[in-house]
Each structure stands twice: as C-alpha cells, then as structure tokens.
Amino acid sequence: MNSRSLGLDFGTTNSVVALGGDGASELVPFAAPGGTQPVFRSALCFWHDDEVKGGLANEAGPWAISEYLEYPEDSRFLQSFKTVAASRTFETASVFEKRFRFEELGRLFLDRLVGHTGRRLDDRPSRIVVGRPVEYAGGRPDPALARERYDAMFVGFGAEIHYVYEPLGAAYSYAARLTEPATILVADFGGGTSDFSVVRVVAAGEAPRCVPLGHAGIGIAGDRLDYRILDRLVLPMLGKGGQYRSFDKVLEIPRSWFSDFADWSRLALMRNPKTIAELERLRRSAIDGDAIARMIAIIEHEQGYPLYEAVGRAKRALSEADATTFRFDGGGLSLETEISRGDFEGWIAEDVAAIERTVDQALDAAGLESSAIDRIFLTGGTSLVPRIRRIFTDRFGEERIETGGELTSIAHGLALIGLEDDVAAWAA
Known part of the structure; x- marks a missing residue:
C-alpha cells in the first residue's frame, strides 16, 4: 500500500498505529515478546545502564513490561502517563535521579514505538492524525496545556500533525462497514476517558462520508x-x-x-x-x-x-x-x-450515572433525541463491561448496538481521515 497518512491512537492503556493509502487503512503490527500484535502498551520502563548515554536506559510497550518483570526492584515502570497531559499540577516525573516533563516521556515513548515497527515507518507519511479525547482526564483539565504538550511531543516527527477526537476516528472506521445513510452514536471507552460523538454517515460514494453533529466526554473510564x-x-x-x-x-x-x-x-x-x-x-x-x-x-x-x-x-x-x-x-x-x-456494579454506580449524563450531553449537542439514533457503535476495552453496555441496551435496544475492533478501530479510522482532502474539517 502506498501510505499517505498515519493514524495514531495514543491511549491511556494501549496505543495503536495504522497506515492509510489507496483508500484503505491497515494496522501496523509489533513483533512483541508475546507474539505479533497491533496493540502497544502505553508504558515506559527505566533502568540504570552505564553503557547508555546519560546512564539511564529505557524501553516501551510490551518490551517495558518484560524488562520490568525481569528486574522489578531495579527499574521504574510508568503507565497511564497520558492521564496527566492536561494537568497543571503535573510538572515533572522523578525517575531515579532524573526528572522528565510530559513531552519528554512522550518522545521517549514514540521513539521506542517507531523503533519496534520493524522499519514500517522508515518512510513516514507526510500527514499524521493523532487522536485526542473530547474531555481530558483529571480534575480541572486544561486542554490548551495538553495541546501544547502534545505539540512538543511530536516535535521532530517531520510531518503535518492533525488532532481529531478519538470517537470520530472510531466513527470513520465503523462507517466503512455501512452502505446506507445512518445517524450513529459512537461511544469510546478508554482507560482514562469516555468520549461520545454523534455522526451522520451519508451513502457510500458521497463526500464527505461522515458529518460530525455533536460531542461530549468525561474523565471517567477503565x-x-x-x-x-x-x-x-x-x-x-x-x-x-x-x-x-x-x-x-x-x-x-x-x-x-x-x-x-x-x-x-x-x-x-x-x-x-x-x-x-x-x-x-x-x-x-x-x-x-x-x-x-x-x-x-x-x-x-x-x-x-x-x-x-x-x-x-x-x-x-x-x-x-x-x-x-x-x-x-x-x-x-x-x-x-x-x-x-x-x-462491582454497586461500587461503580456513581460512575455509570455520570457517564449516562454525558451521553445526554452528546445528544443535546447534536440536537437529537434518542429515537433519532440509528446505530450505536461501542468501542474501547471498557465497553466490554456488562454494566457499561447496559447503558445503551436499556436506552436504545440491543438491536441497534454494534461492536468490534475495541482496541483498534480509532487508529484505523484516524488513518482513513488522514486520506481526506480537508483534514482540518475533522480537527479538534
């Protein structure tokens, strides 16, 4: 495939990369220690190594997990660091004797991720579409700060960077399955945030294929x-x-x-x-x-x-x-x-109620009632929790629920968006 775009779902728990070209999108596999897979754990591991410049070596993804499991007390294992992207209270992470800003952790993570693609990204596409949550995690999140940190994270990537709401990526991926027009609600449940987008999908062959109608998000998820x-x-x-x-x-x-x-x-x-x-x-x-x-x-x-x-x-x-x-x-x-x-369902009742209110906000932003939604597409690992799924089956009916690609649909759709002439129309 002649790759012209790259979709990156930089997730709280897992990250996924897809390449877009010739009207299609394909996931980038990683030959990880446990076997080839398209999912790369969003984690970093550090340890002392005198042969490395600065004396501190690092790994990411499943390789970080392997290093940690072999030498747990001699390493520092960081995960879910995306959750502090929009936090003013987070300044640096202390790792042994060094301090790292968010963007420095992000660059180390991206360098390792790219290195483990088996040279698939040697000829990097000129356009990169990065997913971002509708609402960042944490108390009083600052989206402008998160954007500043993301921009610094991608400095030197040598590409045109666009940011798109993560559920829109999933919507575009799901739209590839549809042949008839439909109004869809995409519910993306990640590790740090739950995000919702209402999208109108037009008939196959028409452009633009998807028209965003409204969004909402909350920093409650897995x-x-x-x-x-x-x-x-x-x-x-x-x-x-x-x-x-x-x-x-x-x-x-x-x-x-x-x-x-x-x-x-x-x-x-x-x-x-x-x-x-x-x-x-x-x-x-x-x-x-x-x-x-x-x-x-x-x-x-x-x-x-x-x-x-x-x-x-x-x-x-x-x-x-x-x-x-x-x-x-x-x-x-x-x-x-x-x-x-x-x-368990009793323990999470408060969180479920907050998520339900956020679904209402997405519908209100789109100016639609529940009856106007033709399909609900559930994605993200937490969408597999039965109580979370019941939010939608109780309200919309089982027959309108669609699932699939829980961990990969966002990256797949982001790469497809990157093939559009006007990506700015999707940008968040």
Whole structure:
C-alpha cells in the first residue's frame, strides 16, 4: 500500500498505529515478546545502564513490561502517563535521579514505538492524525496545556500533525462497514476517558462520508472502575480510613496518600526518598503502623504493576462471569476474596450515572433525541463491561448496538481521515 497518512491512537492503556493509502487503512503490527500484535502498551520502563548515554536506559510497550518483570526492584515502570497531559499540577516525573516533563516521556515513548515497527515507518507519511479525547482526564483539565504538550511531543516527527477526537476516528472506521445513510452514536471507552460523538454517515460514494453533529466526554473510564475495586478491597489494608497521632490529637490519615497510590500514573513516582521518608514518619505515628508498612513495601518493591494486573484480571473476569476471586500477593500484602458482579456494579454506580449524563450531553449537542439514533457503535476495552453496555441496551435496544475492533478501530479510522482532502474539517 502506498501510505499517505498515519493514524495514531495514543491511549491511556494501549496505543495503536495504522497506515492509510489507496483508500484503505491497515494496522501496523509489533513483533512483541508475546507474539505479533497491533496493540502497544502505553508504558515506559527505566533502568540504570552505564553503557547508555546519560546512564539511564529505557524501553516501551510490551518490551517495558518484560524488562520490568525481569528486574522489578531495579527499574521504574510508568503507565497511564497520558492521564496527566492536561494537568497543571503535573510538572515533572522523578525517575531515579532524573526528572522528565510530559513531552519528554512522550518522545521517549514514540521513539521506542517507531523503533519496534520493524522499519514500517522508515518512510513516514507526510500527514499524521493523532487522536485526542473530547474531555481530558483529571480534575480541572486544561486542554490548551495538553495541546501544547502534545505539540512538543511530536516535535521532530517531520510531518503535518492533525488532532481529531478519538470517537470520530472510531466513527470513520465503523462507517466503512455501512452502505446506507445512518445517524450513529459512537461511544469510546478508554482507560482514562469516555468520549461520545454523534455522526451522520451519508451513502457510500458521497463526500464527505461522515458529518460530525455533536460531542461530549468525561474523565471517567477503565482506570476509574479499577480504582473502585482497589478502594474497596486493597486500600483499607494499606491504612485508608485509619488514624494517626499528632501531638495530643488522633486524626484520620490524609486521603491524598491513597488517591496518589490508586492512580496508576502516579504510583511508580511515589518511589522516591522524600515520599518514602514521609510515609515512614506516618507509619510511626499511625494507630495501625503495619498497614502503612504494607503500602511502603508495595511501593519500594515495585509491586504496582502486579497490583494493576490483579485488578484488571478481576474486572475482566466479571465481564464473563457473575463472580470471581480477587487475588494479590506482594509487598507483604496477601489478599484473596470473592467479588460478585453485583458488588462491582454497586461500587461503580456513581460512575455509570455520570457517564449516562454525558451521553445526554452528546445528544443535546447534536440536537437529537434518542429515537433519532440509528446505530450505536461501542468501542474501547471498557465497553466490554456488562454494566457499561447496559447503558445503551436499556436506552436504545440491543438491536441497534454494534461492536468490534475495541482496541483498534480509532487508529484505523484516524488513518482513513488522514486520506481526506480537508483534514482540518475533522480537527479538534
């Protein structure tokens, strides 16, 4: 295929690349340690290496995971760092003795991603279309700051860069399946954000094929659902809800410790001398010092990734079964407990309600009622959670729901958008 565009879905959990040309789009595979696949984990791993310039080596994607699993205590593993893109409070990440700005982490990640495409991107297309969420993750996100950081991340890429809402990429991918006109609602559930676009798809052969009608988004998605499991099962074992002594007073342990610990983008960054020293002081004054000791052990022994995987396994299991066993053993914490799907759905009820309100906002932005939607296309890994799917089946009916390419549809559609004469019409 004569590639003229590149679509990049830079996701919170996973990233995917597609090349567009000759009216079609194809995914770029990665010959990863676990086998060839089109999905590249959005993660970085750092370790000391005297033979590398600066003394600090790094890897990304599944290679980062392999390096971490081999030497967990001698490495620093970062994941979900996209969630801080729009955060004014995030300035740098401390990795060993170095500090990295968001755009520096992004450039390291992109360099490794490109290097693992097997020379597929040696002749890089002149037009690159990057997906962005409708609403960035985090409290009071600053989209202008995120755009500034994204621009700095792509400096030196040598291409014309366009940013398009991620659900529009999925809409364009889904439109390739349709032969008749339709009004569609695309619901994209990622790791950090849930985004919605209402799009009018015209008949095949007409242009433009898709006409955006309205959008809405919210910083609630897969990572928030993970947090609900962590908050109920793990954090109480690490001191949440506990107390400590301060002079002649007994106070609740500040919850900020647990919000940082439960944020996958921040957990690894807690392994620094200042934070560990502060936690040690808290342990000595805590009523239950052993609980704080367990938190310190998980941080010091780099158990964040195994904990993340244990939570993810439980969530995925509950998408297939009515109950599962949550298991985690690491850093002095050993936990095995049953979870029912009903329990989990009760824990995430507040988040589901917020997502439902955001769907209403997307329809309002498009000026349409639910009855005007012909098809609902669900994409993103969190769309597989049964309670999330029921938001749409209860409201629109099972017969209008379409799925597929949960992890790849956005990149596929972004590359197709890149083939359009006027990409600016889609730009966010």
